Amino acid sequence: MKIRALILTILFLTGYNLKAQNSPAPIKLVQFVLTPNHNDWNYKLNENAVIKIQVLKHFVPLSNIEVSYQYGNELMPPDKEGSVSLKNGQASINIGNLKAPGFRQLKVKVTVDGYTYRDQVKVGYNPFDIEPTLKLPNDFVSFWEKAIEANKAIPMEPVVTYKPELSTPTVDVFLVRLQNFKKNKHLYGYLSKPKDDKKHPVLFHPPGAGVKKIDPVYAFAEEGFISFTTEIHGITPEISKTDYKDISRAIGNYWKIDLNDKDAYYYKSVYVGCTRAIDFLTSLPEFDGKNVVVTGGSQGGALTIITAGLDKRVTALASFYPALSDNSGYLKNRAGGWPHMFSYPEYSSKENIETMRYYDVVNFAKQITAPGFYSTGYNDNTCSPTSVLSAFNSVHAPKEIVITPISGHWRFGETNDTAINWLKETSGL
Template identity: 35%
Template sequence: MNAFNRAFCFFALPLSFVASVDAASSWDGKKAVDYVLSVETERPDAIYKQGETVTYKITLLHQQKPAADQAVDYLISKDTVAPYQKGTITLKDGVATVTGSLGEPGFLQCQVTFKDGKTAYVAAAAAGIDPFEIKPSMPAPADFDAFWDAQKKRLAAVPMNPVLTPVPAPADRPGIEVFDLKVDSIGAPVSGYYSRPLKTTPKGHPARLYVDGAGVRSGDLLASARWAGRGVLSLSINAHGILNGQPGSYYADLANGSLKNYRKDGSSSRDTYYFLGMYLRVVRALDFLASQPEWDGHTLIIEGGSQGGAQSMAGAALDHRVTFITAMNAAMCDHTGMVVGRIAGWPKVVPVVDGNPDPLVLETSRYFDTVNFASRVKAQVYMWEGFIDTTCPPTGVYAAYNQVPTKKEMIPQVDSTHSIDGMKLWPAVAAAEQKHLDEMKAKFSSAK
């Protein structure tokens, strides 16, 4: 068996817009294409120790046959940042190898590029270098807990005043009812879809919150409805406290207007940063679920990906009623990475000028860093991460994961960018969360 069995292939793109595309979504394996470029690590799990040599195999096919005597550029980096090792290598029978190493815990990425006239083919692979030893680039602020305790007290002083407006349930989800929900918070309200079984029992149902990724959109009605059919009190909220179920133009106008730069708005102070309101809405959404007379009082799941993964970790850190966290490709991880020469997580909020991070934004970011929330969770944690994710880089995600003090599981996706294969992801996530529901039900049934 070929030892090099972890490949990620990118396809042809104009040189004016070189971007990555998953080969599996672009080629059915039957129709001939001009070139297919791939790069892969020699080990199936792509895990190495510090200082160990990592060998990358580069393959170029031309109309599904090895491309002879073609030159390919390569760039080896520390998860896309310096130090860099670059060069050009000529393939023999469509194949070549390059090597690199990293003397610290992190990720060693190899990006390769083949140019055919005005078209560029790009591929990438990465190796995890003692990834479970990656530490945060900076500690949490000394008053991190005091700051968030004060914010929760402010929130607790605001009555919830929930407003539930019935909306049609999906036709393929019988036996449930769905509501457009508004709950008062600090600043914008919690806004989303709340679903529950038509037949409920007081204190008889677990609860689940789904939080949204980056962008501007409605709450996800299906994300709410699908779990209500399993007997779960299910809430899906949008990230911004805006209206749900509106025409696309409504969200486009916000995305191009008042919310265009929300990722960095107010970042010069912890008291004005946009994510303060977002994270407090997550806490308020959990408050709403926990206030429902049907909630069983002991099982509370929170799930999200990317920005939603950050919200999931923050919500669970700020509300210890949460018992299970699903966080895929979590954002907001290790904002301060640049102070130790590492890549920062999305949204790379800290400006760096001439190698110097903005001191005010750097300080703000520490209060909203997933690595600092991760160390404070009490819930079980279930995470996924792509090794070649350049949106939420694995270095920061693993730094956060390593801070989790509870039972946890990381599902590494060696050949994935920020877009993980949904055919693998969603069934696995559903199975993990259902397992938690079953375990909690068994635990509390036996306690009666």
């Protein structure tokens, strides 16, 4: 019995160690290489796009295998489905063209040694001519001016708590609570300040989508900004991750809460909360009195544009693949943005569509006066490039964009570095 127990213990410990040592692979064993016949992945209207397909195992092309494919307009039902054999390790597929600005999408699938692998590629047609599908309401500006004025009547009552356990030798971190939208309703965030007692530009960093814990961000302070990273649901980040998960399940898809009423919609408190964050940052004694920056990605990219459109104190912004852009694209048979609400018939009521005219990013983009840096990738299915370009093309202020066609709903470190350097230069750092 002692020997059996010893063997079981050894097996358990060995299995545990093997599991601990089995880190997730950073790449796939089998990979697609999908190469458009235009190096920039951009095409003129009515021009056919041809995609070369290779499948690599151990970085070596595989031959005589069948690849299933489908292609059509971005995020729309496919025009054609079929399969092709990779002779001599490659094949080419003509995925057609577009007669209006937009994107075409090719999806591929292959089975090797019993495992199935998938990939995609999207190409653009006159992407800088894409226009939004929804119109600006006549009372858009006055609607939001009224909402912001109402929020100003709610005292901010900031509670700022120093967090020595989260601070570093170069950055002080504080937990911040601000009253927002209604009395006893709060907005939480982490403030990060350089430890030098100097004046600095301030930077607002709104969050991506979801109900999840936020953490302090040190990178912006290390680059010379006083930064404020927030959540949007009125939940302190000091509760446990388990409690956060429970709250997340209870809230669910918050983007649909009161969607049929523009005055009660869930995002109303979020949008005015962004201007409240600017109120707080510009009240700090270390603020340089001039430079107010906003940056974020996905939902944070959307809130970046929204903040800059609502608040003229913003002097520069950097928005990555903004969500909530041209949501009504699906009603015009083309891709819309996250959360893709109007791709679902049950959410496409007249009242919901009317509400989103007041909350869609493209209408805030039209209000921006500050210079902006923008970025997206063509292979993003979460925030489709059609929707992102709709927003970018709606901006009339000075702007520049970095497009890395290969990227999906993420960005390369090089792009992030370019954005930070642009924000620093714009802010005099």
